[in-house]
Amino acid sequence: xxxxxxxxxxxxxxxxxxxxxxxxxxxxxxxxxxxxxxxxxxxxxxxxxxxxxxxxxxxxxxxxxxxxxxxxxxxxxxxxxxxxxxxxxxxxxxxxxxxxxxxxxxxxxxxxxxxxxxxxxxxxxxxxxxxxxxxxxxxxxxxxxxxxxxxxxxxxxxxxxxxxxxxxxxxxxxxxxxxxxxxxxxxxxxxxxxxxxxxxxxxxxxxxxxxxxxxxxxxxxxxxxxxxxxxxxxxxxxxxxxxxxxxxxxxxxxxxxxxxxxxxxxxxxxxxxxxxxxxxxxxxxxxxxxxxxxxxxxxxxxxxxxxxxxxxxxxxxxxxxxxxxxxxxxxxxxxxxxxxxxxxxxxxxxxxxxxxxxxxxxxxxxxxxxxxxxxxxxxxxxxxxxxxxxxxxxxxxxxxxxxxxxxxxxxxxxxxxxxxxxxxxxxxxxxxxxxxxxxxxxxxxxxxxxxxxxxxxxxxxxxxxxxxxxxxxxxxxxxxxxxxxxxxxxxxxxxxxxxxxxxxxxxxxxxxxxxxxxxxxxxxxxxxxxxxxxxxxxxxxxxxxxxxxxxxxxxxxxxxxxxxxxxxxxxxxxxxxxxxxx
Amino acid sequence: xxxxxxxxxxxxxxxxxxxxxxxxxxxxxxxxxxxxxxxxxxxxxxxxxxxxxxxxxxxxxxxxxxxxxxxxxxxxxxxxxxxxxxxxxxxxxxxxxxxxxxxxxxxxxxxxxxxxxxxxxxxxxxxxxxxxxxxxxxxxxxxxxxxxxxxxxxxxxxxxxxxxxxxxxxxxxxxxxxxx
Numbered sequence: 233x234x235x236x237x238x239x240x241x242x243x244x245x246x247x248x249x250x251x252x253x254x255x256x257x258x259x260x261x262x263x264x265x266x267x268x269x270x271x272x273x274x275x276x277x278x279x280x281x282x283x284x285x286x287x288x289x290x291x292x293x294x295x296x297x298x299x300x301x302x303x304x305x306x307x308x309x310x311x312x313x314x315x316x317x318x319x320x321x322x323x324x325x326x327x328x329x330x331x332x333x334x335x336x337x338x339x340x341x342x343x344x345x346x347x348x349x350x351x352x353x354x355x356x357x358x359x360x361x362x363x364x365x366x367x368x369x370x371x372x373x374x375x376x377x378x379x380x381x382x383x384x385x386x387x388x389x390x391x392x393x394x395x396x397x398x399x400x401x402x403x404x405x406x407x408x409x410x411x412x413x414x415x416x417x418x419x420x421x422x423x424x425x426x427x428x429x430x431x432x433x434x435x436x437x438x439x440x441x442x443x444x445x446x447x448x449x450x451x452x453x454x455x456x457x458x459x460x461x462x463x464x465x466x467x468x469x470x471x472x473x474x475x476x477x478x479x480x481x482x483x484x485x486x487x488x489x490x491x492x493x494x495x496x497x498x499x500x501x502x503x504x505x506x507x508x509x510x511x512x513x514x515x516x517x518x519x520x521x522x523x524x525x526x527x528x529x530x531x532x533x534x535x536x537x538x539x540x541x542x543x544x545x546x547x548x549x550x551x552x553x554x555x556x557x558x559x560x561x562x563x564x565x566x567x568x569x570x571x572x573x574x575x576x577x578x579x580x581x582x583x584x585x586x587x588x589x590x591x592x593x594x595x596x597x598x599x600x601x602x603x604x605x606x607x608x609x610x611x612x613x614x615x616x617x618x619x620x621x622x623x624x625x626x627x628x629x630x631x632x633x634x635x636x637x638x639x640x641x642x643x644x645x646x647x648x649x650x651x652x653x654x655x656x657x658x659x660x661x662x663x664x665x666x667x668x669x670x671x672x673x674x675x676x677x678x679x680x681x682x683x684x685x686x687x688x689x690x691x692x693x694x695x696x697x698x699x700x701x702x703x704x705x706x707x708x709x710x711x712x713x714x715x716x717x718x719x720x721x722x723x724x725x726x727x728x729x730x731x732x733x734x735x736x737x738x739x740x741x742x743x744x745x746x747x748x749x750x751x752x753x754x755x756x757x758x759x760x761x762x763x764x765x766x767x768x769x770x771x772x773x774x775x776x777x778x779x780x781x782x783x784x785x786x787x788x789x790x791x792x793x794x795x796x797x798x799x800x801x802x803x804x805x806x807x808x809x810x811x812x813x814x
Numbered sequence: 815x816x817x818x819x820x821x822x823x824x825x826x827x828x829x830x831x832x833x834x835x836x837x838x839x840x841x842x843x844x845x846x847x848x849x850x851x852x853x854x855x856x857x858x859x860x861x862x863x864x865x866x867x868x869x870x871x872x873x874x875x876x877x878x879x880x881x882x883x884x885x886x887x888x889x890x891x892x893x894x895x896x897x898x899x900x901x902x903x904x905x906x907x908x909x910x911x912x913x914x915x916x917x918x919x920x921x922x923x924x925x926x927x928x929x930x931x932x933x934x935x936x937x938x939x940x941x942x943x944x945x946x947x948x949x950x951x952x953x954x955x956x957x958x959x960x961x962x963x964x965x966x967x968x969x970x971x972x973x974x975x976x977x978x979x980x981x982x983x984x985x986x987x988x989x990x991x992x993x994x
């Protein structure tokens with residue numbers, strides 16, 4: 233049933249607004265409860281810590297507590313979304329009510345009379361023209377009521393979804409009603425639609441349709457550029473939870489059993505089969521099959537652990553108080569993820585940090601990984617940022633990061649890996665491919681930004697610097713500024729070969745960095761971006777560490793000048809950056 | 815910074831992670847003790863950073879960075895962005911701390927940064943940017959169990975105590991004496 237004239241004209245939305253605030257309070261309380269529970273298990277000497285509760289039962293208790301924390305985290309995110317949905321609905325209701333009042337206030341009583349139910353009775357004493365007048369007003373009132381009804385339906389769908397007030401049949405009905413739209417989206421994607429086209433299409437849907445797609449088919453939208461950040465986050469979190477639930481709860485013990493079986497076979501002399509040609513010992517078929525099974529399970533365990541680490545890393549807000557938004561994850565090859573600290577759809581500035589060699593899903597959420605560094609950059613942006621302006625900082629690992637940087641790595645460890653004789657970091661292909669993905673991602677952010685786009689900076693470390701340089705060569709890049717942090721090159725010899733204005737091209741290389749090369753010399757990935765003739769703005773950084781390798785990874789150390797300079801660039805204050813050439 | 819690769823682990827510290835946060839709070843209390851017309855802080859944050867060593871993250875060590883921020887309004891005042899900077903700089907010099915960075919740059923407004931390290935390795939970083947922040951950095955400390963949760967100083971409103979909200983759900987340790 234739709235909203236009636238009486239409903240809208242007499243409504244007081246202050247109560248609904250208060251309800252929205254209560255949901256926001258609930259969100260905050262749940263966030264704090266989750267933090268408290270994390271404290272109970274995470275420290276060794278905490279109540280549920282390993283010092284106080286060792287062994288299998290302690291492990292099980294900590295595992296259970298972890299599930300509870302994520303349950304609470306999910307509820308707190310849902311409470312936040314309900315609160316936002318109510319706030320949006322209140323704004324729409326108030327706007328509709330104001331429009332209704334405008335229409336009513338403009339009625340000429342000599343030409344038509346408004347009834348208590350919102351009908352208009354034309355005054356026909358002077359002719360028929362007032363009939364058209366009354367009909368015009370009636371259709372305007374109907375349109376306003378339709379607008380309020382849509383807002384009401386959207387709110388109902390949002391509450392039904394996030395507060396889980398929908399019955400299963402209502403939920404399925406919502407999903408079913410959005411099935412045509414899901415198909416339309418698939419067709420759009422298949423046709424190669426741009427992020428802007430995707431976003432236009434998405435904005436044309438009702439909230440119920442959007443939620444129907446999200447509930448019924450999160451995989452369809454999770455990594456699609458042009459889908460709003462908040463929705464992508466919900467879709468990815470849902471998929472992450474589903475994927476983690478798919479792993480067998482006995483995975484660890486299955487691996488231990490197989491290892492024991494193989495060890496027993498080895499001890500009993502059952503490993504080898506000598507029946508082949510020339511009696512050359514070969515692994516017996518049974519041993520080989522079990523070994524293969526073991527490797528598969530170990531790979532599965534690695535994926536599970538990497539995803540669990542990712543889920544842990546994005547639980548609750550960042551140190552800046554900003555929310556984490558999960559925009560993509562995958563376990564293909566070395567895996568990857570995209571996480572934003574703060575919402576890039578509403579931020580004034582967006583920084584996108586691209587990590588370099590050795591990046592993988594399993595180190596993504598570590599303190600020294602992509603997300604840990606983005607966290608520090610978000611904190612710095614808050615320290616040096618402009619009041620009233622928010623900076624969203626994104627850790628972006630959606631490319632096939634090189635896993636070797638030196639030929640010497642071929643001879644490390646117990647067995648030589650001769651494939652590393654030609655280190656992956658020497659090949660620019662991964663950067664070229666990744667650059668296209670990055671530019672598509674930026675175009676998506678431009679499309680979903682609520683004010684037409686943020687001041688976007690792409691910042692790459694090491695091989696990630698090459699990737700952002702490749703991205704900046706594309707005339708259609710949506711990036712406004714470029715930062716290379718110890719970049720081996722931008723893939724060009726001069727800054728004026730990039731599509732970003734030279735004044736917005738920045739680079740730094742600390743003295744003693746392991747990959748520093750003679751200034752200006754052209755190496756495999758183009759000239760040194762910090763070289764005298766390259767044409768970029770070179771900013772200072774501190775050699776932080778005792779060796780070239782340590783300095784190369786030390787740009788996020790607490791006293792490194794690079795941190796401040798990057799923050800000033802990202803927050804749009806280039807005149808305050810400490811430039812090396814000055 | 816090149817030490818010839820002789821140092822294999824971060825230098826020994828007189829404290830580890832188990833007491834790092836409260837030690838850093840004590841450093842803030844020392845800094846703001848008796849500061850004239852102190853308006854209070856608006857926000858408290860706590861950031862954990864990686865401790866890198868020989869080019870790799872050292873899993874046995876960590877770093878903490880505690881940040882107290884003045885409100886935007888207070889940060890604009892001459893008292894906070896000029897006089898406090900001068901006062902703290904003098905205090906740190908007088909205390910014999912190693913004032914290893916002291917610079918002013920830019921305009922509208924001019925930014926100031928002063929850094930000083932105490933003998934225990936705790937580093938102060940006073941930043942007068944658009945906001946004025948007092949940061950205290952632990953440097954690399956050995957990881958250790960810690961359930962400490964010192965209450966915020968300087969009348970930080972509970973909702974803005976991000977460090978307390980995120981790390982201990984505001985279940986603070988015994989209240990420390992507030993420094994006015």
